[in-house]
Amino acid sequence: MFRILLLVILFLHSTAFALPPIMPLAEVQNGMQGTAYTVVANSGALESFNVRIVGTLQNGKGAANYILAEASGDLINRTNGILQGMSGSPVYINGKLVGAVSAGFKEMTPRTFLITPIESMLKIWGMPDTFVINPYKEKFDEKPAKELRENIDEEIFDKDEISAEENFTEEKTVFIYNGFDSAGLNYLKNTFPDFQQMTLAASNSTPNLKYDATLYNGAPFGVAVVCGDFSVAATGTATLVENNKLLGFGHPFTHTGNVNFFMTDATVIGTIAGEPGNGMRVASVGNIIGRINQDREAGVGGILGQFPSVIPISVIVNDNQYNALMAYNENLVAKLSAAIAYGALSKSADSLAESTVKVAFDIKTDAINGGSFSRENIFYSPTDVGQLAVTELLTALSLVTANTTAESNIFGIDIKIDYEMDRKTASLVKAEPLKKLVKPGETVDLKVTLQPYRKPAEEIIVKYTVPLAAREGKFTLDLHGGGLVPVTQVQAAGVVMPSTKSPAELYKEKFSQLLRSNKNNEIVIKPSVVAKTEKELKEDIKRARKILAQLEKSGKKLPANQPPSKVSTEYIIDNVIQCTLNVDEF
Numbered sequence: 001m002f003r004i005l006l007l008v009i010l011f012l013h014s015t016a017f018a019l020p021p022i023m024p025l026a027e028v029q030n031g032m033q034g035t036a037y038t039v040v041a042n043s044g045a046l047e048s049f050n051v052r053i054v055g056t057l058q059n060g061k062g063a064a065n066y067i068l069a070e071a072s073g074d075l076i077n078r079t080n081g082i083l084q085g086m087s088g089s090p091v092y093i094n095g096k097l098v099g100a101v102s103a104g105f106k107e108m109t110p111r112t113f114l115i116t117p118i119e120s121m122l123k124i125w126g127m128p129d130t131f132v133i134n135p136y137k138e139k140f141d142e143k144p145a146k147e148l149r150e151n152i153d154e155e156i157f158d159k160d161e162i163s164a165e166e167n168f169t170e171e172k173t174v175f176i177y178n179g180f181d182s183a184g185l186n187y188l189k190n191t192f193p194d195f196q197q198m199t200l201a202a203s204n205s206t207p208n209l210k211y212d213a214t215l216y217n218g219a220p221f222g223v224a225v226v227c228g229d230f231s232v233a234a235t236g237t238a239t240l241v242e243n244n245k246l247l248g249f250g251h252p253f254t255h256t257g258n259v260n261f262f263m264t265d266a267t268v269i270g271t272i273a274g275e276p277g278n279g280m281r282v283a284s285v286g287n288i289i290g291r292i293n294q295d296r297e298a299g300v301g302g303i304l305g306q307f308p309s310v311i312p313i314s315v316i317v318n319d320n321q322y323n324a325l326m327a328y329n330e331n332l333v334a335k336l337s338a339a340i341a342y343g344a345l346s347k348s349a350d351s352l353a354e355s356t357v358k359v360a361f362d363i364k365t366d367a368i369n370g371g372s373f374s375r376e377n378i379f380y381s382p383t384d385v386g387q388l389a390v391t392e393l394l395t396a397l398s399l400v401t402a403n404t405t406a407e408s409n410i411f412g413i414d415i416k417i418d419y420e421m422d423r424k425t426a427s428l429v430k431a432e433p434l435k436k437l438v439k440p441g442e443t444v445d446l447k448v449t450l451q452p453y454r455k456p457a458e459e460i461i462v463k464y465t466v467p468l469a470a471r472e473g474k475f476t477l478d479l480h481g482g483g484l485v486p487v488t489q490v491q492a493a494g495v496v497m498p499s500t501k502s503p504a505e506l507y508k509e510k511f512s513q514l515l516r517s518n519k520n521n522e523i524v525i526k527p528s529v530v531a532k533t534e535k536e537l538k539e540d541i542k543r544a545r546k547i548l549a550q551l552e553k554s555g556k557k558l559p560a561n562q563p564p565s566k567v568s569t570e571y572i573i574d575n576v577i578q579c580t581l582n583v584d585e586f
Contacts (some may be wrong), residue, residue: 019242020217021095025117028056034093036071037218038086039268040079040238040281046218049073050233051091057114066349067099067115079271081202084174085281088237088248088299090217091099092116097217097493100299102250109443110279116250116298118240124294124301125245130294131260131309160445174280179230179322183352186342187386188232189273189311191335195232207325211305213265213289217243222264222285223253223292223300225332228324230340235283236300244304246290251366253295257505260309261327263290313413315341317348323498333410338390341415345386348365349419355385355422361393361415367400367408368511375514378521380425391499392514405504421425426452426571428523431462431479431579439584448523450481452571464525464565475581481573482518482566484508520572525565 026579032053037046050073057066069091071082082104100121103114175195189195199459207227213219215238224233236249237436246263264285272280291308294301309328322344326336341359346352360376367373371431373396379388393415397562400408429449443465449460464477501509518524 019240020092021096022118022122023098024119025056025065025067027527028053028093028098028117029056032284034091034098035157036089036091038075038089038101039218040075040083040086041222042268042270044268047075049367051093051115054112055095055290065117065120066103067117069113069115069161070304071111072379076111079279079281081181081279082113083271083279083281084469085235085283086237088239088250090237090239095295097240100248100250100335101237102299106519117430118247120298121239121247121250123303124247124296124298127294127296127301128258129293130258130367134235153162175232176283176285177230177232179228179324179347180339180343181347183261183346183384184339187342188339191339193239206341207264207285208287209307210265210289211347213287213304215265215289219247220266220281220283221246221289222266222283223249223261223295223302224262224264224285224327225329226324226336226340227262227264227288228326229322230343230522231285231570232336233262233264233285235281235285238284239299241304244290244306246302246304247299248302249299251299252297253292253300255297256295256329256331258353259292260290260329261302262288262308262325263292263304265289299515311410311413313337313340313415315343315415315417317417318419320344322347328410329399330401330407333401333543334394337397337413338394341390341393341417342386344415345389345417345419348417349386350420351581352381352384352386354382355421356380356421357385357389357420358418359389359393359415360417361396361413363396363413364399365400365408366411366412367403368508371411373400373511373515378424378572380423380520382423383385396514399507399514403507405507417515423453423468424571426458426575427575428479428481428577429457431477431577433579433581434461434487437582437584438466440466440468443469444581446479446525450571450573460567460569462523462525462565462567466581467527470581472583472585475583477525477578477581478528478576479523479585480576481520482524483520484574484576485571518566519568521569523569523573527581532584 029477030053034051034053035048036051037048039046041047049071052070052072052092054068054070054528057068060357076082082101085191086101091101097114097118099117101113102116104112105111171509177185177188196294200372217238217240219238220235221238222235226232234253238248239250240247242304265287266283266285269282272282290302290304291306292302310325311328311333313324313326316322322340323353324340345357349355356378358376358378363373364371365373374394378390379385397413400410427450429451431446431448434445434447443463444460446464447463448460450460452458511538516520
């Protein structure tokens with residue numbers, strides 16, 4: 001899969017780490033004492049706290065198993081318990097890695113927590129990875145194994161059994177964001193239900209690639225879906241680093257299986273004390289150091305020095321430009337792009353009420369011939385124009401990622417938004433033909449009167465070609481804004497017959513339909529739909545063919561099916577009117 005790849009073609013100089021001895025869940029006994037390692041201060045120092053095993057929790061047949069434990073020590077006294085952000089902190093007993101700090105119990109002391117067994121986490125490394133990242137075979141320098149940072153020597157104590165019926169709540173991932181204002185953040189939360197719990201934290205607006213980054217067990221790191229002027233990420237703790245492979249968190253990020261996310265380094269800013277059990281370690285994401293390829297129940301897994309496929313996105317709002325990199329994921333691209341465009345507009349405009357915006361976007365993709373899909377439209381809303389402004393971008397990108405025959409590549413997304421705090425709408429007042437009698441196939445000028453919102457009326461000339469099938473007598477036209485559909489057309493909509501086209505043909509046809517679709521600032525002229533009998537329809541076709549033959553005989557050529565006339569204006573047309581032509585026999 002070729003998108004814009006952050007390729008690792010050079011030899012990578014990542015420090016290798018030895019796989020420490022593992023303590024299987026079956027060997028974990030009541031009363032065992034151990035040590036967990038994590039970072040909670042901006043000094044970056046690796047600190048430890050004491051762990052006492054309370055019991056093992058069997059979470060039902062086929063479900064994950066956990067270890068119940070209690071934390072103590074100076075660090076825990078300072079933080080008033082386990083903090084969000086400590087997830088992934090490795091726990092050792094007698095020098096053996098037991099698992100990762102991962103979850104807390106309801107209505108219990110904040111010093112009580114769950115450990116995800118390392119056995120469950122190690123399975124992540126063996127799970128399939130279907131994303132094609134690099135056409136080259138990556139190579140890594142093999143270096144001597146690095147010893148653990150601390151000597152671990154724990155004693156064993158007795159403990160009581162814990163019932164498997166206990167009810168616990170897994171720690172929720174706290175997403176950190178940057179670049180979004182309050183309106184942009186609300187849009188993001190509404191778009192992504194999984195992103196509800198979010199907090200502001202600084203991030204690197206111009207992240208660099210670090211080819212030789214290293215992590216150690218207990219170090220903070222980040223997982224991000226977008227980086228740059230806008231970022232959405234979460235930070236946690238590395239549980240196990242072996243050579244260039246990483247395990248962390250001890251619980252899911254978004255729980256979406258085989259993924260393609262950014263792995264970043266992270267800097268701890270400090271801690272925030274909240275209600276018991278709701279304290280938080282605040283950290284910011286920084287440079288891109290690898291790729292997260294697994295997002296599973298037991299935690300996340302990734303590869304240092306290997307980088308994800310990305311989609312660069314650029315948004316220009318008037319004179320403000322924003323740039324970001326999205327980690328390619330078909331399930332996120334459309335909604336995330338819309339959220340970034342909305343966020344850029346909201347930041348630049350401050351208020352999106354009573355505003356008009358023109359949106360032009362270009363999607364560079366091999367989903368359609370020519371390698372580019374471009375669209376432009378104008379939107380107005382008295383409340384939140386941003387909600388409307390991103391709809392067509394969302395639709396177009398949803399089409400790109402909905403290809404059922406093959407995965408489509410996206411090489412970049414460019415968005416330009418012109419914003420003004422003004423209501424640029426207009427109503428159609430009347431339309432008059434400048435010729436009293438017209439013939440089938442003839443083009444007639446219509447004088448259309450527009451009434452812009454709180455501005456003087458304007459007149460424009462619109463050309464319309466009378467259909468060949470038009471009958472002698474009164475011929476009624478609907479004139480409407482491109483974003484509106486007249487009631488007569490809705491009432492005439494019939495049953496859609498199954499298509500005989502192939503999936504590939506239908507896929508391309510959807511793009512063509514979006515490209516041809518009417519724009520909000522267009523006046524569309526189309527014959528009013530009148531219910532006809534089958535006999536009348538056959539007569540119309542027969543008459544149209546006869547007229548077409550006469551035109552061709554006289555040296556003139558005219559398509560049998562004229563498309564509806566359109567004309568662009570400076571306004572969003574907000575109503576529907578009708579106009580009547582007098583048709584003479586051909």
